[in-house]
Amino acid sequence: MEKITLGVSACLLGENVRYDGGHSHDRFLTDTLGQYIEYVPVCPEVECGLPVPREAMHLEGSPDSPRLMTIETRRDITDRLRKWAGRRVIELEKNDLCGFIFKSKSPSSGMERVKVYDENGVPARKGTGLFARIFMEHFPLLPVEDEGRLSDPALRDNFVERIFVFKRWRDLLTGKRSLGGLIDFHTAHKLLILAHSTGHYKTTGRLLAEAKAIPVRELYAQYQIILMEALRLKSTPKKNANVLMHMMGYFKKQLSSGEKIELLEVIDNHRKGYLPLIVPVTLINHYVKKYDQPYLKGQIYLNPHPLELQLRNHV
Numbered sequence: 001m002e003k004i005t006l007g008v009s010a011c012l013l014g015e016n017v018r019y020d021g022g023h024s025h026d027r028f029l030t031d032t033l034g035q036y037i038e039y040v041p042v043c044p045e046v047e048c049g050l051p052v053p054r055e056a057m058h059l060e061g062s063p064d065s066p067r068l069m070t071i072e073t074r075r076d077i078t079d080r081l082r083k084w085a086g087r088r089v090i091e092l093e094k095n096d097l098c099g100f101i102f103k104s105k106s107p108s109s110g111m112e113r114v115k116v117y118d119e120n121g122v123p124a125r126k127g128t129g130l131f132a133r134i135f136m137e138h139f140p141l142l143p144v145e146d147e148g149r150l151s152d153p154a155l156r157d158n159f160v161e162r163i164f165v166f167k168r169w170r171d172l173l174t175g176k177r178s179l180g181g182l183i184d185f186h187t188a189h190k191l192l193i194l195a196h197s198t199g200h201y202k203t204t205g206r207l208l209a210e211a212k213a214i215p216v217r218e219l220y221a222q223y224q225i226i227l228m229e230a231l232r233l234k235s236t237p238k239k240n241a242n243v244l245m246h247m248m249g250y251f252k253k254q255l256s257s258g259e260k261i262e263l264l265e266v267i268d269n270h271r272k273g274y275l276p277l278i279v280p281v282t283l284i285n286h287y288v289k290k291y292d293q294p295y296l297k298g299q300i301y302l303n304p305h306p307l308e309l310q311l312r313n314h315v
């Protein structure tokens with residue numbers, strides 16, 4: 001598979017761009033995920049013309065519209081960084097990004113819960129880094145995460161799943177948009193959507209039922225919004241168990257009673273949190289091959305990202 005293009009805060013790749021001349025190298029991003037990713041590094045502070053090393057900065061004022069200030073000399077960097085960010089996001093459109101990984105806590109790059117200091121110097125973790133805010137406003141549907149949150153196995157699985165879906169979506173958009181192409185895409189992603197949200201699953205079904213009355217561009221735009229909204233919602237053992245039970249229905253006639261009992265036990269143990277998702281999914285994949293089940297064979301839910309990443313071994 002062609003590599004997926006992701007934006008990333010440059011210091012996470014090991015580039016010495018931090019204010020103190022160091023980096024924040026994240027080995028998972030470079031050594032593990034990096035095998036599948038082409039990174040586009042972005043360091044807002046250096047790219048807007050500040051030196052390395054430089055004076056430390058923080059956010060001040062209202063969390064919705066804070067100022068970026070140097071701490072000792074009290075220089076206001078806000079306008080300079082905002083102006084640069086407005087141009088940079090337009091440049092990034094050409095990179096066809098499938099997501100962005102931000103450096104947590106940074107007043108320029110932090111995605112959420114960045115400290116903003118009030119007039120008394122008291123911090124509240126309610127801010128967003130200046131560049132991160134402008135990026136997310138410009139690309140509202142792109143999957144984004146910060147490296148701190150990616151240490152949570154469920155969030156990591158969710159983010160990687162979303163970037164792989166986004167890549168397939170981008171690939172679909174490179175061809176001629178047709179109703180048939182969208183239906184094929186949706187058919188393959190149906191159970192993945194269901195694992196995140198029954199509501200969105202039904203909404204996509206309704207949208208496609210009315211598809212003939214909607215101009216194709218508009219149809220694709222509406223579908224993309226529902227799809228990315230759905231996948232942002234966390235999948236849980238209970239939701240996964242429902243999908244797995246649904247899949248089991250496709251083998252009703254073929255499974256022996258022993259196989260049924262074993263599969264039910266494994267699904268139930270996942271629901272209760274005793275077994276990771278990889279266990280029931282591996283068993284279902286085995287039956288898909290054994291009984292050559294054509295519909296399930298095409299379900300992205302069974303193989304949403306490379307097995308080598310072992311993301312489902314911990315959720």
Ligand code: SF4
Pocket residue numbers: 009010011012017018019042043044045046103106108109
């Ligand atoms: S957090 Fe952002 S601004 Fe700071 S060094 Fe890393 S990439 Fe540059």
